[in-house]
Amino acid sequence: MRTIEIQLFGALREAEPSARLAVESAATHVGQLxxxxxxAMAAWPPQARALLPRSAFASATTVLRDADRLPEDGRLALLPPVSGG
Structure with missing residues (x-):
């Protein structure tokens, strides 16, 4: 197990006042996390929980797919989908 630090953006920030999560995880890949x-988000509002399957994880330099390994430093950003014109 190790600590994974996740910075939240967009609508996900509204569900977590600190805009950050620190989770103890045995995951090695993004999909597992x-x-x-x-x-872990079971207590969050349904609208925020619904964003997780469609949100992107990113390291400091790369958008990660579910099959990608988690970064060694354990730091990620969680980016919800956005729309615009």
């Missing part, structure tokens, strides 16, 4: 977060 996404599943763990779905459980």
């Amino acid at each position: 996404r599943k763990e977060l779905a459980v």
Whole structure:
């Protein structure tokens, strides 16, 4: 297990006043972490929880896919989908 630090953006910030999550995780890949977060976010408003499956994870330099390994430093950003014109 290690601590994963996740910075939240967009509508996800409204669900967590600190705009950050620190989770203890055994996950090695993004998809595993996404599943763990779905459980950890159970107390969040339904609208925020619904964003998780469609949100992107990113390291300091790269947008990550579910099959990608988590960064060694354990720091991620969670970016909800956006729309605009």
